Amino acid sequence: MNRQLRTLMIACASTACLQACVPLIATGVGTGVSATLDRRSYGTQVEDSEIEVRIARQINDQLGDRASISTTSVNRWVLLTGQTKDEGSRTQAEKIATETQNVRKVFNEITVNWPSSVGNHAGDTLTTSKVKARLLNPETQGISGHNVKVVTEVGVVYLMGMVTEAEAKIAVDVARTTSGVQKVVNLFEVLSNEEMRRIDPKAVESKPAAQPTPVP
Numbered sequence: 255m256n257r258q259l260r261t262l263m264i265a266c267a268s269t270a271c272l273q274a275c276v277p278l279i280a281t282g283v284g285t286g287v288s289a290t291l292d293r294r295s296y297g298t299q300v301e302d303s304e305i306e307v308r309i310a311r312q313i314n315d316q317l318g319d320r321a322s323i324s325t326t327s328v329n330r331w332v333l334l335t336g337q338t339k340d341e342g343s344r345t346q347a348e349k350i351a352t353e354t355q356n357v358r359k360v361f362n363e364i365t366v367n368w369p370s371s372v373g374n375h376a377g378d379t380l381t382t383s384k385v386k387a388r389l390l391n392p393e394t395q396g397i398s399g400h401n402v403k404v405v406t407e408v409g410v411v412y413l414m415g416m417v418t419e420a421e422a423k424i425a426v427d428v429a430r431t432t433s434g435v436q437k438v439v440n441l442f443e444v445l446s447n448e449e450m451r452r453i454d455p456k457a458v459e460s461k462p463a464a465q466p467t468p469v470p
Contacts, residue, residue, distance in 0.1 A: 291398070291400040291401075292400060292401070293401050293415075293416045293453050293454050293457075294328070294329055294416070298329060298330070301330065301356055302327040302328060302329070302330065303327075305325075305327040305330065305332065305354060305355075305356060305357060306325045306326065306327050308354050308355070309325045309327075309332065309334075309350060309351050309354050309357075310323075310325050312350045312354070313325070313347050313350055316346060316350065317338070317343050317346065317347065320338060320339045320340070320343045320368075321336065321337065321338040321339065321343050321344075321347060321364075321368070322336045322337055322338075322368070323335070323336035323337075323338070323347055323364060324336050324405070324407075325351070326403060326405050326412075326414065327357075328403050328414040328415055328416075328443075329358075329416055329443055330356055330357055330358040330359075331358055331359045331360075331361070331414065331441070331443060332351050332354075332357050332359065332360045332361065333361045333363060333405060333412055333414060333441060334347055334348065334351055334360065334361065334362050334363060334364050335363050335364065335405060335407040335412065336364055336365075336407065337364065337365055337366070337367045337368045338364055338365075338366055338368060339366070339368040340366060341366055344362070344364045344365075344366055347362070347364055348360055348362040348364075361412075361441055363407065363410075363412065363439070365408075374408050377409070377434065378406040378407060378408065378409070379406070380434065381406045381409065381411065381432070381434040381435060382404050382405065382406040382411070384432050384433065384434065385404045385406070385411055385428065385429050385432050385435065386399060386402075386404050388428050388432060389402050389404070389425060389428055394424070394428060396420060396421065396424050397417070397421045397424045397425055398457075401415045401416065401417060401421075401454075401457075402414070402415045402417070402425050403415050404429070406435075408436075409434065409435065409436035409437065410436060410437045410438075410439060411429045411432075411435050411437070411438050411439070412439045412441055413425050413426065413429060413438065413439070413440055413441060413442060414441045414442065414443075415442055415443070416442075416443050416445055416450075416453070417442050417443070417444060417445070417457075418444065418445060418446075418447060418450050418457060418458065419444050421457065422440060422442045422444055425442070426438055426440055
């Protein structure tokens with residue numbers, strides 16, 4: 255009887271473990287698919303995430319309530335957006351990012367305008383969604399939206415990613431003709447066709463689409 259009880263308990267424990275593992279397996283698959291669509295190597299994607307965390311932590315520790323800054327890293331190119339209370343804090347944030355390990359380049363787009371309104375944040379989130387949706391639309395030929403990072407700050411759209419010159423033009427045109435966008439800042443890392451062939455041959459083979467029409 256004791257042996258049967260032990261067998262039943264082991265079986266139940268094994269089933270519980272298996273059920274607990276299912277969400278982890280599913281999550282891993284989703285993450286893998288997302289990573290595959292990115293032109294950055296998986297190692298670089300992880301490194302970019304680590305850079306963002308390190309910079310955010312240092313800015314929070316050193317500037318505290320003097321700043322509200324977002325950090326975006328793409329292939330170790332870092333974009334700083336947000337607001338600070340004074341110019342000194344803005345400069346300090348840039349110094350933190352520049353001195354962070356593995357960072358190749360820093361774009362300091364922080365403004366001295368503290369704080370921004372909640373309405374601005376909501377509008378920026380909507381604008382980013384609209385630009386991203388258009389880039390991911392199958393009808394937008396010549397570029398994959400998975401390779402474009404879109405960041406919006408007070409109506410200004412920043413575009414980042416590893417693209418060809420033709421892809422950069424398409425992405426800028428898409429963003430520029432999206433409602434709610436006041437300005438587009440091109441921060442793309444433009445690669446030659448030869449460089450792109452090594453990491454994503456399909457990008458060089460694709461043909462640019464016609465100039466997109468504005469969306470209301």
